[in-house]
Amino acid sequence: MIHRVELIEPLSPLGDVDARPPMSDSFYNKYGGSPAVAAIVHDFYTRIQEDSGLSSYFEDVDMTGLIAHQTNFIGKALGGPEVYEGKDLKVAHADRGIDDDAFSAVVGHLVAALEAAGVEEPDCKAILELIGSLRDQVVTGG
Numbered sequence: 704m705i706h707r708v709e710l711i712e713p714l715s716p717l718g719d720v721d722a723r724p725p726m727s728d729s730f731y732n733k734y735g736g737s738p739a740v741a742a743i744v745h746d747f748y749t750r751i752q753e754d755s756g757l758s759s760y761f762e763d764v765d766m767t768g769l770i771a772h773q774t775n776f777i778g779k780a781l782g783g784p785e786v787y788e789g790k791d792l793k794v795a796h797a798d799r800g801i802d803d804d805a806f807s808a809v810v811g812h813l814v815a816a817l818e819a820a821g822v823e824e825p826d827c828k829a830i831l832e833l834i835g836s837l838r839d840q841v842v843t844g845g
């Protein structure tokens with residue numbers, strides 16, 4: 704059995720995923736590792752693309768490349784072996800006018816994708832703490 708503290712502890716200081724300790728391996732493996740992360744990220748972007756309030760942000764974006772980078776980014780953040788080779792988060796989101804409402808909407812789709820995949824509530828909360836800590840790198844306008 705995985706102890707709750709093990710899941711939450713490494714998360715709190717996360718902001719720059721490269722510079723901080725990832726979540727424990729057990730967290731990543733608990734939900735099925737790489738295929739599970741890929742499925743969650745895919746569902747997450749399906750939800751984003753179906754949201755008319757968000758589609759304008761992604762009009763000129765190569766979604767296949769974005770999904771690949773995001774899968775590695777989230778996999779790595781959850782303690783997996785993935786290597787993230789995308790842009791620095793601040794650079795990727797600069798000049799895109801992302802405001803707090805857009806950020807919250809995206810986070811809402813992530814929660815829905817996590818819940819649909821059966822991620823338990825305390826784990827979902829831990830992932831959201833991690834994502835919430837990245838807000839300042841993503842919210843670039845508004």
Ligand code: HEM
Nearest residue numbers: 760761764769772773776789790795801805806809834841
């Ligand atoms: C919730 C936290 C978020 C995280 C962890 C995140 C993470 C990422 C990552 C890893 C990339 C890939 C960068 C690359 O391909 O090199 C990316 C790109 C992108 N993100 Fe986010 N993102 C977040 C929120 C948002 C929000 C709220 C929006 C807009 C409403 C957004 C819009 C975009 C766009 C348009 C790109 C493509 C940039 C490009 O291709 O140049 N992201 N994001």
